[in-house]
Amino acid sequence: MAIEKPLMLKHIPPSLLMVAAGLACTSAWSQDxxxxxxxxxxRAITLYRSGVASFERRGVIDGDAAVQLRFSTEQVNDxxxxxxxxxxxxxxxxxxxxYVSRDPLSKRLSSFGIDLSDEPTLxxxxxxxxGAKVTMTMPEGPWTGTVVGCENRAETKGxxxxxxxxxxxxxxxxxxxxxxxxxxxxxxxxxxxxAAELQKALSAVAEHRADRTKTxxxxxxxxxxxxxxVGYVQESPVWKASYRLVLPDEAGPPGKGExxxxxxxxxxxxxxxxxxxxxxxxxxSGRPVSFRMDLYEPLxxxxxxxxxxxxxxxxxxxxxxxxALKAGLADIAEGRLHDPSEKYKKVEADRAxxxxxxxSGAPVIAGGGPxxxxxxxxxxxxxxAASSQAKAVESGEVFEYQLDHPVTIERQRSAMLPIIxxxxxxxxxxxxxxxxxxxxxxxxxxxxxSTKLELLPGPISVYDHGTYAGDAQIGHVPAGxxxxxxxxxxxxxxxxxxxxxxxxIQKVRIVKGALEATYLRREGVKHTFTNKDAQRGRDxxxxxxxxxxxxxxTPEKPYETTEGxxxxxxxxxxxxxxxxxxxxxRVEAHTYAVTSVELATxxxxxxxxxxxxxxxxxxxxxxxxxxALVEDSRKGIExxxxxxxxxxxDQGRIxxxxxxxxxxxxxxxxxxxxxxxxxxxxxxxxTELEKARxxxxxxxxxxAAFVAGLDVE
Numbered sequence: 001m002a003i004e005k006p007l008m009l010k011h012i013p014p015s016l017l018m019v020a021a022g023l024a025c026t027s028a029w030s031q032d033x034x035x036x037x038x039x040x041x042x043r044a045i046t047l048y049r050s051g052v053a054s055f056e057r058r059g060v061i062d063g064d065a066a067v068q069l070r071f072s073t074e075q076v077n078d079x080x081x082x083x084x085x086x087x088x089x090x091x092x093x094x095x096x097x098x099y100v101s102r103d104p105l106s107k108r109l110s111s112f113g114i115d116l117s118d119e120p121t122l123x124x125x126x127x128x129x130x131g132a133k134v135t136m137t138m139p140e141g142p143w144t145g146t147v148v149g150c151e152n153r154a155e156t157k158g159x160x161x162x163x164x165x166x167x168x169x170x171x172x173x174x175x176x177x178x179x180x181x182x183x184x185x186x187x188x189x190x191x192x193x194x195a196a197e198l199q200k201a202l203s204a205v206a207e208h209r210a211d212r213t214k215t216x217x218x219x220x221x222x223x224x225x226x227x228x229x230v231g232y233v234q235e236s237p238v239w240k241a242s243y244r245l246v247l248p249d250e251a252g253p254p255g256k257g258e259x260x261x262x263x264x265x266x267x268x269x270x271x272x273x274x275x276x277x278x279x280x281x282x283x284x285s286g287r288p289v290s291f292r293m294d295l296y297e298p299l300x301x302x303x304x305x306x307x308x309x310x311x312x313x314x315x316x317x318x319x320x321x322x323x324a325l326k327a328g329l330a331d332i333a334e335g336r337l338h339d340p341s342e343k344y345k346k347v348e349a350d351r352a353x354x355x356x357x358x359x360s361g362a363p364v365i366a367g368g369g370p371x372x373x374x375x376x377x378x379x380x381x382x383x384x385a386a387s388s389q390a391k392a393v394e395s396g397e398v399f400e401y402q403l404d405h406p407v408t409i410e411r412q413r414s415a416m417l418p419i420i421x422x423x424x425x426x427x428x429x430x431x432x433x434x435x436x437x438x439x440x441x442x443x444x445x446x447x448x449x450s451t452k453l454e455l456l457p458g459p460i461s462v463y464d465h466g467t468y469a470g471d472a473q474i475g476h477v478p479a480g481x482x483x484x485x486x487x488x489x490x491x492x493x494x495x496x497x498x499x500x501x502x503x504x505i506q507k508v509r510i511v512k513g514a515l516e517a518t519y520l521r522r523e524g525v526k527h528t529f530t531n532k533d534a535q536r537g538r539d540x541x542x543x544x545x546x547x548x549x550x551x552x553x554t555p556e557k558p559y560e561t562t563e564g565x566x567x568x569x570x571x572x573x574x575x576x577x578x579x580x581x582x583x584x585x586r587v588e589a590h591t592y593a594v595t596s597v598e599l600a601t602x603x604x605x606x607x608x609x610x611x612x613x614x615x616x617x618x619x620x621x622x623x624x625x626x627x628a629l630v631e632d633s634r635k636g637i638e639x640x641x642x643x644x645x646x647x648x649x650d651q652g653r654i655x656x657x658x659x660x661x662x663x664x665x666x667x668x669x670x671x672x673x674x675x676x677x678x679x680x681x682x683x684x685x686x687t688e689l690e691k692a693r694x695x696x697x698x699x700x701x702x703x704a705a706f707v708a709g710l711d712v713e
Contacts, residue, residue: 040067040230044280046400047268049456052078053236062225067218072273075234076214082233085218092222114194116201123150123166123181133190134170136179143177144190145170150181239283240267241458242416243474245445245485247426249465257427262451264420266401270409278406283419285399285456285476399454424450430490430572432527433543434497441493441529441540442486443470449477462487484541492533493540493572498526506587507611508602510619513707515592517605524554524583531572540570542580550584594623594707619712626703633696640692644685647678 040057047053061067071079085094114128127150135144148169154162166181189195220228246261266283270276401419409415425448432441445462449455455477462469462485470487477483501523508517531538541559544566552558552566559569572578602620606612654671661668 040069040228042274042276042279044282045276046282046284047236047239048284049238051235051238052233054231054233057230058227060225060227061220063223064221065219067220067228067230069216069218069230070213071216071234073214076216078234079216079232082231083216084231086229086231087220087222087226088229089222089224089226092220092226095219095221098217098219114198114201116198116205121166122187123152123168126150126168126181126187129189129194132194135188135190136168136170136184137186137188138179139183139185143170143172143179145172145177148176237269237271239269241265241419241456242267243420243455243458243460245426245447245460245462245472247428247445247462247464247469257425257448259423260426260445260447262420262422262424262447263418264453264455265416266419267414267416268407268409269414270411273411275411276407276409278408281403281407281417283401283403285454401453420451420453420455422451424448427539429484429539429541430493431484431486431541431543432495432529434525435543435545437497439494441490441495443488443490444472444484444486444541446482446484446541448482449479452479454478460485460487490538492531493538494530494532496528496530498528500524500526500583505605508605508616509613510594510616510710510712511591513594513710515594515597515602515620517590517592519588519590520585521588522553522583522585523550524581526579526581527570528577528579529570529572530577531574534575537574537576538572540572540578542568542570542582544568544582547584547586550586552583553585554581554583594620594710595627595703599624613713615712619710623703623707623710626699626706630696630699630703633692633699637689637692637696640685640689644682644689647682647685651675651678 040059042055043058044056045053057069059067083097085097087094114125120128126147129147130149131146133144133146135142148171150166150168152164152166155165156162167178168181168184169176169178171177189198218230220226242265244263244265246263248258248260268281268283403417403419407415407417427446429444429446430441431444455474457475458473460472460474462472472485472487474483474485501521503522504520506518506520508515510516525544527542529538529540546561546564546566555568558566560567566582568580568582570578570580597620599620602612602617606617654675658668658671
C-alpha cells in the first residue's frame with residue numbers, strides 16, 4: 001500500500017507564511033510564550049549525491065508556542081542558510097528564529113580587561129598590565145609594586161651568543177625595581193577585578209573549545225491547533241548504490257537476449273545524533289550546487305573615521321503625493337495579495353498525515369535432501385529476493401527514488417534499502433579490448449536497462465547458476481540504455497593478434513616549385529579467437545579504439561560505436577576458431593624540394609602505380625637539366641680554385657729553394673722562369689674565376705625562377 005508523501009518544500013504555496021532563519025533572527029515574541037517539550041519530529045528526508053540532505057520536520061502546535069531545535073555547532077551555518085518555516089494553517093504568524101550568537105573568539109577576548117586574542121607571551125601580558133599592582137615571587141623573595149613596563153636585554157652566558165632576556169620594571173616603595181621575568185616563580189595580581197577579567201577571558205577560550213551544540217528557537221503565534229513544517233539542508237554523507245545481477249541457470253543460445261534479474265540497493269548512513277524513526281526517505285541522483293558560508297559568527301567591518309561635516313542651512317521641502325500601482329507595496333504590506341492557483345488550493349485541500357506501514361518477513365532458503373544442504377539456485381535468488389521498496393519520480397531535472405514505506409535508522413547507524421528488483425534484458429558475451437590486450441577475453445553481459453529507472457554508478461555482483469561469478473562496475477545508465485559489464489576472465493577462449501601496415505603513393509605533382517607526394521597509409525590488426533568450450537558458443541565483442549584522422553575500411557560497419565571506440569561482433573561457434581580483420585586508412589601528403597629528388601626515384605613512383613603525369617616528368621627533366629648546368633659551373637669553379645691553390649703551394653716551395661742556391665746558377669734561372677709562367681697562369685685563373693662565378697649566379701637564378709614558376713599536375 002502506497003503512502004501519502006508529506007508536503008515537500010518544492011510544493012510550497014506562495015500564500016503560506018515562510019521565513020528564512022538568517023533573515024529573522026529576532027526575539028520580538030513574548031518571553032511568556034510556552035515552549036514545546038519535544039522538537040518537531042523528522043518526517044521526511046531527501047538525500048543527494050552532492051554531500052547534503054534536505055530534512056523536513058512536521059508537527060502540530062496549539063496557540064502561541066516556541067519550538068526548540070538542537071544542532072551541532074558545525075551545522076548551524078547550513079541551517080541559517082537554508083531553513084524555511086511554514087505555518088500550514090494560513091492564519092498563524094511566524095515571529096522569528098533566534099539563536100545564541102557566537103562572536104569570533106578573538107573579538108570576545110579583546111573585549112575583556114586583559115586582551116588574550118593574540119595568545120600573548122608572559123612578557124607581552126605584563127606589558128598589558130601596566131599600571132596594575134602585582135606581587136612577583138623572585139629567588140631573593142617577593143616584590144610588590146605597580147607595573148611600569150617591560151623590556152628585553154641582550155645577555156651572554158658563557159661563550160654563547162647573546163640572547164634577549166625579558167625584564168619587567170615595577171614601581172616599589174623603594175623605587176623602580178627591574179626583575180628578570182624568566183626567574184619569577186609566580187605573578188600575583190593584587191587587583192581582584194582585573195584577576196577576575198583574566199579568569200573570564202580564559203573561561204571564554206575553554207567555552208569556545210567545548211562548544212559543540214547550539215539551540216535554535218522558533219517562535220510562533222496564533223490561535224488553535226496548527227500544523228507546522230520546518231525544512232532545512234545540512235551536510236550528509238553521499239548515498240551509494242550497489243547492485244546484484246542474477247543470471248539464469250540455463251544460458252540462452254548465442255545471439256539471443258534473455259531475462260536476468262537485477263536487484264539494486266541504496267546504502268544510507270545516519271551520521272546524526274537523532275534517530276530517523278518512520279521517516280519518508282527519498283534518494284535523488286542530482287547534484288545541486290551547495291557551498292558553506294559562515295553566517296553564524298558576527299561579521300565586523302572596519303569603518304574609517306571622518307570629520308563631522310558642516311553644511312549650510314537647508315530650506316524645508318514639500319514632496320508631491322504619489323499613486324500606488326496595482327499590486328504595489330501597499331497591497332503587499334496589508335496582505336491583500338494571494339495566489340488563486342487551483343494547483344495550490346488542491347495541495348492544501350488534499351494534505352493529510354503520514355501513513356506508516358512496515359513490511360516484515362525475510363527470504364528463506366530451503367535445505368536440500370534429507371540431512372543435506374544445497375545453495376540457492378538462480379530461480380530462488382530471483383524469486384525470493386527482497387522486492388523493490390522504491391518508486392521512480394522525475395523531479396525537475398533530477399531523478400528521484402521514493403521509498404514506498406517509512407524507514408527507521410537509528411543514530412550513527414547505516415542501512416541497505418532495496419530500491420530496484422526486476423527483470424532486465426541481458427545477453428552473455430565475451431569482451432576483448434585492444435586497449436587492454438591479453439591472451440583471454442572477459443566474460444560479460446550486454447545489459448539493457450529495461451526497468452524504466454535510472455541506474456546510478458556503483459558496483460554489480462554477478463551470480464551465475466546461483467554462485468558468485470565476479471564483480472563489475474557501471475556508470476550512470478538512463479532508462480532504455482545499454483551497457484557492457486565484464487565480471488570475470490573467459491579462460492575457454494584464447495586470442496592472437498597480428499598487426500599489419502603498408503603505404504602506397506597515389507599521386508605526385510609539383511605545386512609552387514615543391515614536389516608533393518600523396519600517400520595512402522593502411523594499418524590494421526587481425527584478431528583471431530579460439531573457442532575451446534565444446535558445450536556452447538560465444539558472442540565475441542571486440543573493442544578497437546577510434547583513430548583521429550583515420551577511416552574505418554573493414555569491417556564496413558561496426559556493431560556499435562562509442563565516443564572513443566568501435567565495437568565489432570563476432571559469432572564464435574563452440575570448439576571453433578574465428579577471426580575479424582580491422583583496418584584503417586588515411587591519406588597523407590609529403591612535400592619535398594624538387595631539386596632534392598632524383599629522376600630515378602620519380603620514375604619508380606610511376607612504376608609502383610602512383611599517378612605521375614608526363615607533364616610532371618618533363619618538368620622534372622627540365623629541372624634536372626638546369627640543375628646539371630649549375631653543377632657544371634660549380635665543378636668548373638672548384639677546379640680553378642684547386643689549380644690556384646696548387647700553384648700557390650708550388651711557388652712557396654720554389655722561393656724557399658731559391659734562398660739556398662747561387663743566383664747565377666742555371667737552376668736559379670729555371671726557378672725564375674717557372675715563377676714567371678705561374679704568375680701569368682694565376683692572372684688567367686682570376687679572370688676565368690670571375691667569369692665562372694657570374695655564369696654560376698646566372699644559372700642558379702635561372703633554375704630558381706623556373707622552379708618557383710612550376711605548377712604541374
